[in-house]
Each structure stands twice: as C-alpha cells, then as structure tokens.
Amino acid sequence: METKFITITQNDQHELDIKKSRFIANGFRIKTEQEATKFIAEIKSLHHKANHHCFAYMLGVDDHIQRASDDGEPSGTAGVPILEVLQKNHVHNTLVVVTRYFGGIKLGAGGLIRAYSNATSQLLEQTGLVNRVEQTLLHLTITYAQLDQLTHWLKTHAYQIQDTKYTDQVVVAVAVTTHDVDSFQEALKNLFRGQIAFQPQGTQYNEIPFKNDD
Known part of the structure; x- marks a missing residue:
C-alpha cells in the first residue's frame, strides 16, 4: 500500500519561452474533480486569448482518478506528458494546467512533448513537494x-x-x-x-x- 501522500507545497506558476511560444504552467492542490474543473475554467478565463489550455490531474491516495487533455494540440503531445510528470513524481491531489500562446513556429510532436513535460517538471521543482x-x-x-x-x-x-x-x-x-x-x-x-x-x-x-x- 502507498505509504506516502506527496503533493505540491502550494499553488504556483512557472513560465517557459520556447521558439517564441509561451508555456505557462499553473499548479493547484485539489481535493475533487469539481475543484479541478473550477481552476481550469479560471485559467481559461484569465488567458482567454491563448491557443491551448492543456492539463492533467491525479486524485486520491491510490490516484484512482487520472485525467489528461491535449486541448487541440496533436494527440498525446500535451496532456499525457503533463500526466507522466505527475506520475513520475508520485504526486496526489494535484492539477497542472499548461497554457500555450503560439509564437508562430511549429515545434513538432517531439518538441511539444518536451515543452509540456519540462514546463510541468520545472513547476514542481520550483514549487517543491511535501509528504x-x-x-x-x-x-x-x-x-x-x-x-x-x-x-x-x-x-x-x-x-x-x-x-x-x-x-x-x-x-x-x-x-x-x-x-x-x-x-x-x-x-x-x-x-x-x-x-x-x-x-x-x-x-x-x-x-x-x-x-x-x-
């Protein structure tokens, strides 16, 4: 049975600029899917001119709820990379939304995967984790x-x-x-x-x- 219950220290934000595209990662501590939906809606409203709002979250001691969304990015290039970072760090009750403002230069599938993954991992490193x-x-x-x-x-x-x-x-x-x-x-x-x-x-x-x- 999982003996650790790891989550982020606090809600936080981290931004990456890659080939003129802005990737803004927002992390939230959540307890329910309703909270996740609320935070996602808030980010979409705040950055209503952005091209994409990709996200992933995990809920529960055993992570029985896991969701991911590419929000218009090529399938598997955004939501899943975000989710995989959460899984690798064993974080619970955590939502990460990565907002992208497209800069006009295409990154390709590999570039997108790295961008969304790095934005998430750097957010977790900046924010810190608690058990x-x-x-x-x-x-x-x-x-x-x-x-x-x-x-x-x-x-x-x-x-x-x-x-x-x-x-x-x-x-x-x-x-x-x-x-x-x-x-x-x-x-x-x-x-x-x-x-x-x-x-x-x-x-x-x-x-x-x-x-x-x-």
Whole structure:
C-alpha cells in the first residue's frame, strides 16, 4: 500500500519561452474533480486569448482518478506528458494546467512533448513537494540530567522539539511519524536504559518537505 501522500507545497506558476511560444504552467492542490474543473475554467478565463489550455490531474491516495487533455494540440503531445510528470513524481491531489500562446513556429510532436513535460517538471521543482504524514505527538518525561543527551539525540536524528515544560522533571514534546513510534521509543529506552516515560497525546497530519530521489 502507498505509504506516502506527496503533493505540491502550494499553488504556483512557472513560465517557459520556447521558439517564441509561451508555456505557462499553473499548479493547484485539489481535493475533487469539481475543484479541478473550477481552476481550469479560471485559467481559461484569465488567458482567454491563448491557443491551448492543456492539463492533467491525479486524485486520491491510490490516484484512482487520472485525467489528461491535449486541448487541440496533436494527440498525446500535451496532456499525457503533463500526466507522466505527475506520475513520475508520485504526486496526489494535484492539477497542472499548461497554457500555450503560439509564437508562430511549429515545434513538432517531439518538441511539444518536451515543452509540456519540462514546463510541468520545472513547476514542481520550483514549487517543491511535501509528504503528508500521520504523526503522533509524544510527551517524553526525563530528568534534568538527561536533557542535553536527549536534545542531542533528537537533533542528530532530525526530530524537532515542539515544546518543553520544566517542573520537577522535564517533559519534551516531539511529533513522530506514527508507524515509527515503536522503533523511536525502543531506541530511547535503550539510550536511557529504560529511564524515560512516554505519553501519546494523539495524532495529526503534518506536511514535511519531500525530495524525490527517483
């Protein structure tokens, strides 16, 4: 089962100029096909003098909805290349509309495929991706003498302290990816020879930066 839920950081725009044609890529976070239709209509209205508004989008954790449109470009030269970039980057709930203002010079099928693909991939690179993960907020109770060691361990393992409370002991709040909670607790139990207490405070979905290394 897909364990990552990757999407774009925010709605954004990126433009390419290729042989006098303008390719304006707009990316949107969406949750429904109705939202996708709305954004496509907005782009068409904004750029009503453009020649083409090609798009692709994927919806759902398993991408059960996938749509693509060439909007008058030769079949397979626009919508599919956009969709393939979304698929390669494993992004969910994302719509990309690439608007083209024709500059008078034909690019050919290969040129169009590269243009629409590059406009999309550069948009994703510019905007950045995030992974929406379920995290459990844990309260870690330790002694004052353990605080420096715990802080160092958390920093070394890329965990951020969300809050610290000082009473007769120290309570440190840390968000941990839910499926990593057991291994996280086991590692700290070993580090402190069992002299640490954990109290789960519930779960929440957080977005963390994601880099696709494919």
